[in-house]
Amino acid sequence: MSTKNIILKAENISKQYRLGTVGTGTISHDLNRWWHKVRGKEDPYLKVGDTNDRSTKGESDYVWALQDINFEVEAGEVLGIIGKNGAGKSTLLKILSKVTAPTTGTIKSRGRIASLLEVGTGFNPELTGRENIYLNGAILGMTKKEITAKLDEIIEFSGCQRYVDTPTKRYSSGMTVRLAFAVAAFLEPEILVVDEVLAVGDAEFQKKAIGKMQDISREGGRTVLFVSHNMAAVKSLCTKGIVLEHGKVVFSSDAESAVNYYLTNASQLKDTSIADRTDRLGSGEIKVIGVDLINQKGEIVEQVISGDWLKIRLNLNANLGVLDYSKLFVGIALRDQEETRVASFFSDEMGTDLSQFEDKDYIDLVIPQFNLRGGMYDVSFQLGLGSTRPEDFIDVVEKAMDIDVLPGDFWKSGKLNRTGNYMILDGYYK
Structure with missing residues (x-):
């Protein structure tokens, strides 16, 4: 180690896993590794393996979880x-x-x-x-x-x-x-x-x-x-x-x-259309291909006024009827620009039966009063079957889009409320 007071040093750290198995998975692979080691040669499986990109289908059974750290x-x-x-x-x-x-x-x-x-x-x-x-x-x-x-x-x-x-x-x-x-x-x-x-x-x-x-x-x-x-x-x-x-x-x-x-x-991910995003997780039986913000008049809007009625619509691909919607779970989360979650809507804890959307190519979340102060927020969504566990994910996209929230007259006092990335709770002084 150098003259600096280094307490921890990582040198060329890589970690390889074989997908779907414990250990290397086959006796032939273990023997091959052992034979190379006996002869003082490099592990033959270090030269194979895909980068750890969950969003793409790999060509190899081996994946590098870490490379040259x-x-x-x-x-x-x-x-x-x-x-x-x-x-x-x-x-x-x-x-x-x-x-x-x-x-x-x-x-x-x-x-x-x-x-x-x-x-x-x-x-x-x-x-x-x-x-x-x-x-x-x-x-x-x-x-x-x-x-x-x-x-x-x-x-x-x-x-x-x-x-x-x-x-x-x-x-x-x-x-x-x-x-x-x-x-x-x-x-x-x-x-x-x-x-x-x-x-x-x-x-x-x-x-x-x-x-x-x-x-x-x-x-x-x-x-x-x-x-x-x-x-x-x-x-x-x-x-x-x-x-x-x-x-x-x-x-x-x-x-x-x-x-x-x-x-x-x-934030650059948001420049890619949601349908084309490759960094998503889940089994993919259905996918969200777009998100719309809709006002009370039914118009698609680019900006939201703090305190207004809002509908967030998840547009789905056309694979209707492939899932039991009564078991479908949907979560939508809003985060500020420092990635602090400021609001979330989970269909299971809201007691929502999503069967009403079974023959539709969208799912709507209605927010009667959008109580976030003026600022920029991003939307992430998660579709799952029966639970929020990763093995039950159907489609998950982080930072799917931005919501630009404008200050509004939340209190109907004739004054615009202050901006700031946090929520307004209804209340009054008495």
């Missing part, structure tokens, strides 16, 4: 890892955390690494919260004495005092992630690796967790690797950022420049 992190830095779903962020964190091994390349690190990759990873559901604190601490290499010294702080921060002697199988996902984060943060690892798990927590806990990560890096001089789709959090928390695309690093700089690069590239 190189970066280094100094002690006390907070590195933000940014990218779309499927870009390779979680795979990279798993390699850095030594959960999985890279196909090629090496990771050099100094000190303990604590990872928060998935909710409850490393927790035994039969053990109580208190027992899991000791278990996780032991996994991180702490002595019982060290853990006991921090125990009260961990329990208080997690907010799980009342349930700390209850088996964690009875915890909600939010409680589990609170406790897991508290353990990882307070046992003072040299490197803290945090995936999108904080999204499970409520707003108050997210704020506490981000504040704690800032304290860890600024005061404790410890290093944090942070993956999030919340660009405001990345900007405020991180000192450096790298942008991943199809398993490769396409940009590396300070956090603000990395976020701006990512948002600029993402």
Whole structure:
């Protein structure tokens, strides 16, 4: 390592998977690999494999989740890892955390690494919260004495005092992630690796967790690797950022420049018609080929006035009758320009039976009062069958289009409401 205080260095990291199988999948492939290794030759399957682009059908059974990743992190830095779903962020964190091994390349690190990759990873559901604190601490290499010294702080921060002697199988996902984060943060690892798990927590806990990560890096001089789709959090928390695309690093700089690069590239997607977008996910039985904004007069509009009636229409391809619409799930989300979700509409929690659209080539969402302040927002949508799990996706497109919202007289007071990327709630002073 160089004379800089480098605490983590990734050199030529690549990760290859074989689709649809565990391991290499066949004895012949395993033998071939072994024979090449015995003769001191390169793995023959390193030369095959497609780039990790989910939107296109590959020619090979092998796919590169990561390719030639190189970066280094100094002690006390907070590195933000940014990218779309499927870009390779979680795979990279798993390699850095030594959960999985890279196909090629090496990771050099100094000190303990604590990872928060998935909710409850490393927790035994039969053990109580208190027992899991000791278990996780032991996994991180702490002595019982060290853990006991921090125990009260961990329990208080997690907010799980009342349930700390209850088996964690009875915890909600939010409680589990609170406790897991508290353990990882307070046992003072040299490197803290945090995936999108904080999204499970409520707003108050997210704020506490981000504040704690800032304290860890600024005061404790410890290093944090942070993956999030919340660009405001990345900007405020991180000192450096790298942008991943199809398993490769396409940009590396300070956090603000990395976020701006990512948002600029993402906005360019909207220049492609929705029907032609290739970065979509899902089985594709039906696809959204366009999105229209319709006012109360039935006219297609380019802009929306804050507080007005609005219909968002998802236009579908003509594959009618191929699905049971009574099981269809539709989600529409609106985000501001820093990718913070400001509104969402999920058909299942609204109790909507979508059978009414079974013989139509569109699905409508009616919003009686569009309560977002003036500003620019983007629309993402998700169609699924029966659930929101990735294996049930039919069609998912992020950042399908922009909605330009103009200030309106929301309160009917004769004054235009202020602009700003957030919601207006109805209310009055009395």
